[in-house]
Amino acid sequence: MTTFSFEVLVTLKDGLSDPQGKAVEAALLALGWSNVAHVRVGKHIRLEVDAENVAAARAQVEEMATRLLSNPVIEDARVMEGASS
């Protein structure tokens, strides 16, 4: 068994209202950065999985991303192989 590191990025689907992103955008504008737009706030999850090979590990992480880490109705989940932490 080998330990693999992954990162999962969970973002709100385009078109859905993102009040947290709007709040961050307003704060950036208030600090003088007026050239910023389309701020969207999501989640970043880092984890480690023990598996026989990277393909098995990735398949498991994809399933965890869909079943627990994101709500597929309103969110997209992207799985990246991460640097070992």
Place this chain on the structure above:
Amino acid sequence: MTTFSFEVLVTLKDGLSDPQGKAVEAALLALGWSNVAHVRVGKHIRLEVDAENVAAARAQVEEMATRLLSNPVIEDARVMEGASS
């Protein structure tokens, strides 16, 4: 002026307690995934910046990441050039 897309990943520094990560790890274990460890939950921010060139845009995003998007005392911020959304 060109529009550049960036992603900022804000993660809790190693060594700091992450109750949200622990909760996610417990939920994954409860669903039967017992080979998962070191779950850490952070933030993912996507944004667009208008700038003359990518170097200027990245410098601005690095500054925004340190001054507003993260708390440098307890968090690390990583800036990535993102795919246009």
